[in-house]
Amino acid sequence: MNRCIERHRNILDFALSSLLRRKGKNLSLLSVYTLIVFIIASIVFFTQALKREAALVLDGAPDLVVQRMVAGRHDPIPIAYRERIAAIRGVSEVRPRFWGYYYEAVTGANFTLVASNDGQPSVKSVFIGSGVARNSSLTEGDFLPLRDVKGTPVLFTVGKVFPSASELVAADLIQMREDDFRTLFDFPTGRATDLTVSIRNKGEVKTIAAKIAQQFPDTRPILKSEMLRTYDSVFDWRGGMVIVILSVAVLSFIIFAWDKATGLSAEERKEIGILKSIGWETGDVLLMKSFEGVVISLTAYLAGVSLAYAHVFFFSASLFEHTLKGWSVLYPQFRLAPVVDPYLFCVLFFLTVGPYIVATIVPSWLAATVDPDAAMRS
Amino acid sequence: MRNSTLFLTLICCQLLICASFVLHARVSRASAGARLASNRELVRRLELTDLCLFTEARYTRHPAMADRHAAFQDHPMALEHFPSGSLVTPPDFRREAP
């Protein structure tokens, strides 16, 4: 047993000194490998954390939202629909929602305006999100001018700034009183942006949605599960830019493992011949080669994953900012709750470490099986 | 010092760091719980439906409420030109009127 351990340690020693001999090449290999693992792991951490955040936070979202469609596009819904919807069995409450978007030309930012009397905003007073405060350099007590439909500026006072912990839901939010909202947008009377429906028994949501669609053919109901599924697809590996970044990373990894796999240098081949001639068996040589692979891939994997964790959860995924921000002027500061999914990291481990070790051993196989007497003749 | 000893020490340190991160994740969950609860409460009170991620355009800001095709939201010639449009896919399964 001891001999076995010693043998492995001795061969590991030689593998390490072998790697150190070609310091430059191996260091750059290690860096590239670490970078690729870092990118993939960062994406995994980021999307997992956001998915969890979405699932937990949007749990408070309305059970059902009813929108009205005119000529296939979203239109304000008559508040009169409220009574008939509330009459459907299983519905506990129907409330009109007033919300919309406001484009601020000065900074180029888009704000989401929400009308709600929650928290009792006073007349011409607004509660703003921390992103809005940051974007327009506002604090409590400052003035926020908004233009109405006629272009006249209306002055609002900032009553409260939502805490920065709420960035992910309220960064671009401006909350005001309902009457202020209607005046500002000259909102048609008797209409609301949409209606939210609370349902007593969550299992009946689909049935009630079907009934609403039937009774009001000009509407479309949106279920909470559908809202959440949207986020699943945004953050899934199968979606959009995530798959592009991932493919690039995986492809570059394949290219560089392929480069390794397509052959040993003459020097490496000669070295294996020498080892065979001085008494190393094929198994010893292959063990050494696999150690070379393990050293690089294990170090790179662990370093890449650790750096990715620090990047996403301590530095708010700052490297993704430019990709994700796009043309947004207002960009939330991500302070995410860490999520570690062991399954995904096992998969990542086998997808990166496994092929790399194979790519190191396979080309050596042929050289390692050479007869020792061949070294006598060289 | 033997190379292998150095290497094994390095790996142990890295594993320790990874383990400490796992611990950090566990611990943060507790403090994150309070933040998530208050956000959930805010969502409930204001009846919000979406996270604030992409504020470039209407359909990227509220993907859950968006029309089926993000492009053509504004006019027929409006081709997709926001990068987040490639991240935010059209909402799944809309129950249109029969």
Add this chain to the structure above:
Amino acid sequence: MARRDGGPRRRHEVLTVIELIEVSKFFNAGKANQFIAVDGLSCAIGRGEVTILKGPSGSGKTTLLTLIGCMARPTSGRILLHGIGKECLAGCAVGDTVEITSLPERFLTSIRRSAFGFIFQHFNLVRGITVLENVMLPAYPTGESLHEVRRRALDLLETFSISRHAGARIEQLSGGEMQRVAIARALINDPVMIIADEPTAHLDSKLSIEFMEIVAGLKTAGKSVLIASHDPIVYDAALADAVIEMRDGRLVGGGTRP
């Protein structure tokens, strides 16, 4: 085979360490370019003796070395080892004699590693690592404690007066110094027999004589030495106990069955 003292070989005077019986080695057997390297050769190598394999290039010397050193198997014939190798086959061997021609691969390798030390024509030292590590290299896979191996290696370097180069790279050494490193490496596993293939091919006369002095030291230490060479300094040396002359894969001057 001729002995230095002129008389015919008398078997009871010399203990045999390796015995070859009608050994042949064919390459590319059955094909158009079939080549017979060794043809029906029989001889005996004496224990504790310096045996020289003499002959022009192409005579099969190197092939014979590889067969004796358990590096390759003969196409036909038998090779017997007397008094070595049995510890590698704990419990398997019968008596003191091991017939290597019928052994499985892994036993062959383990015998080769522990019983033989090789010195190659081109030294075959690994570039880029230190002299000390080169000397320790054959002992790595045996699972022996590195501390122990290092001590032995340093002792060997001391014996050959090259300990000051212990930390130097191979590229920095002269031909003679590399030769000594190769010899030290061959001795690291304390082998019974040293096999050298054209050891003086890249050395000048002075260094060749120095090499033969080292061989004398090895003989005194009880090692058997087998050298293949076409260098007169080697085969005409007084040190050589037996000279086996080969041509075209066969012994020259008859070959008495031992």
